[in-house]
Amino acid sequence: MAFDKNSTALSRRGFLTVAGASLAVASTGHFALSTAKAGTGFSLGVLHINDMHSRVDEISRFNTNCSPSDSDENSCFGGAARLATAIRQHRDAHATDGRPVLTLDAGDQSQGTLYYTTYGGRAEIQMMNAIGFDAMGIGNHEFNRGPENLARMIDEADFPVVSGNIRVAEGSALDGKITQHLVLDRNGEQIGILGVTTPDTVFLSSPGEDVSFQDEIEYLREAVAELQGRGVSKILVLSHVGFGRDQQIAAAVDGISAIIGGHSHTLMSNSEDGAVEYATLVASPSGRAVPIVQAFAFSRYMGDLTLEFGEDGAVIAASGDTVLLDAAFAPAEDIEELIAPLRAPIEEMTRRPVAEIAADIDGSRETCRAGECEMGNTVADAMLAEVSHQGVRIALTNGGGLRASMGAGTATLGDVLTVLPFQNTLYTLEVTGATLQAALEHGVNDVEEGAGRFPQVGGLRFRLDLSVAPDSGRVSDVEVMGAEGWEPLDPDMTYGLVTNNFMAGGGDGYSMLRAGGMNGYDTAIDLAEVLARYLSDNEPFAPVLDGRILQ
Known part of the structure; x- marks a missing residue:
């Protein structure tokens, strides 16, 4: 039986007034x-x-x-x-x-x-x-x-x-x-x-x-x-x-x-x-x-x-x-x-069709932890689409969070959950360009070992030079998509960023996001839900590689 909203009549009983606790x-x-x-x-x-x-x-x-x-x-x-x-x-x-x-x-x-x-x-x-x-x-x-x-x-x-x-x-x-x-x-x-x-x-x-x-x-x-x-x-x-x-x-x-x-x-x-x-x-x-x-x-x-x-x-x-x-x-x-x-029914739901996929979406460990990959672009773009109304311009997610590829044909919710199984949530914050540069540099400092921190990005592009020693300037020519096209990253400017709650909390060593992030907010929206909606809204979905990470 539902609660009776009219049953909360206030007491009119008097009370003693004494000094508050010191x-x-x-x-x-x-x-x-x-x-x-x-x-x-x-x-x-x-x-x-x-x-x-x-x-x-x-x-x-x-x-x-x-x-x-x-x-x-x-x-x-x-x-x-x-x-x-x-x-x-x-x-x-x-x-x-x-x-x-x-x-x-x-x-x-x-x-x-x-x-x-x-x-x-x-x-x-x-x-x-x-x-x-x-x-x-x-x-x-x-x-x-x-x-x-x-x-x-x-x-x-x-x-x-x-x-x-x-x-x-x-x-x-x-x-x-x-x-x-x-x-x-x-x-x-x-x-x-x-x-x-x-x-x-x-x-x-x-x-x-x-x-x-x-x-x-x-x-x-x-x-x-x-x-x-x-x-x-x-x-x-x-x-x-x-x-x-x-x-x-x-x-x-x-x-x-x-x-x-x-x-x-x-x-x-x-x-x-x-x-x-x-x-x-x-x-x-x-x-x-x-x-x-x-x-x-x-x-x-x-x-x-x-x-x-x-x-x-x-x-x-x-x-x-x-x-x-x-x-x-x-x-x-x-x-x-x-x-x-x-x-x-939830277990049944995992078999539910989400979208038609026009071509395989590569989400393999070998590619998504070493450079631009189709699944990384897809997930980052989905994240941006989810918060576009908030004026957020840049998406950043970790390649290690992408756990599978997706084949052409009918994708199910189970397929989406296989790609993104961790229930990580969409997290928005503001960072300076300098903090973002530091995050990218950190993300590429262990490519040789296939570290999961490798940054997959949206609304941003950069050049990666693996001949440079880690933490010594592997990342250069960082640009952000603006109203009139690509613009150089300004270290002093504040940018809206969407990432996942794991990275925002310093996960994968992204301590600079935790320390330098401002006005952070965990939307509690599961990344898998975000990806499923994006694929459905854009079916038949065709993945892209557009040069956002140049090597």
Whole structure:
């Protein structure tokens, strides 16, 4: 049964007003919660996920499909069934301690695997219903198939879908569907939940003309004041705006108890090297400490946060960490039974025709890791076509990510997935010409050994001289396609680049993209989906070699 959107009447119960919890500033610059203020004796557990991106099945260490051999070796992670086990165990642990718990999702369940391609988000909602979520935020990818599809997802949810800064025109598909704010009773205490969705959704996804977005800080100031005026002082923000913006919100809006975040795929952990501290504390305008948490993405982790509240709703103690969903958590059998019939059509789908191919597309290791190759050109051009509306001019992908050739004739989705099996996603960012030059030079520095980092490109061409020593200027005459033709690469100019999430994160040694990339965004769109769409849009497809890498 779907959640009743009219069942969230706010409590009008009064509350005591006391000073907010004070902050002690450590020498490291991190904020520490002070325990000097009186507490209410109320403690709340929050189990949270974000950016699951349709990972209904378990995943590999690369956050992609888990192979049968990986599964046999117990080296898989996440998936809905394993997540269910983890949530149930941690709920029981909180209950043993006499602590109520909320189970929350900060958005972007949508997009990323064939489950979304096949079911449009309904499979993910079915898993969430079975696990028992209390609320879900709205991510930008929830709009990938337009507001009508999101409305159908909400109709099938047994929990409220919350975002208050989304404005919907009267009569549109989403009119009356989205829960603006929510108040839940736990042990007689009123917990307010506010949701915010990134306004960037207007160009990151497809919300349509009837949907607009209010500035998050402006909205939250109004909404927090409204809840406080109605006696609700413990207020959680279910946010899908990214870790950096969450920090700005915490510093700008008074009255927020904690922020449960998503969108930036931030790994927060107190035990993993290179991770952000869980929870990260930010001082509000009145000096209250606001914990911010996030749990990476792709169902690999779950967050488990415990909050101790003061009388004014301020958090006076926050503890917990992300939990790696590895083989320690056996997949729940009841969830596996739900998944099985959903999986069968997906396996059938891999046999579905995608496009007619006019000639063989060479994607062999020998060519794609040594120079220009037909599959490299095809994939790079497909990537550019997918984001052309964003003004991105250059595509860069690694030859090692291309795992097969494709024969002439009818190509199936299975063929496409054989070429691009890793579930890498399209990633956009901005880089200077100097950073791009460094990336190309790095990409060709081990051609002799057939290294997978070899750069396949679109919207760009260059000359490669293998007589030059590695990292000594093998790449020259780099040109970018401009409005009036080829233009020399300007080292000081900033260019829009589309690559894959693996390379953007420094994979294959492309550390310069990770360090020098600006305004990066993981679209969560699978490269295989991008290639399939490009082949279909251009059938009968004929591959080309056009001299973009000259030797």
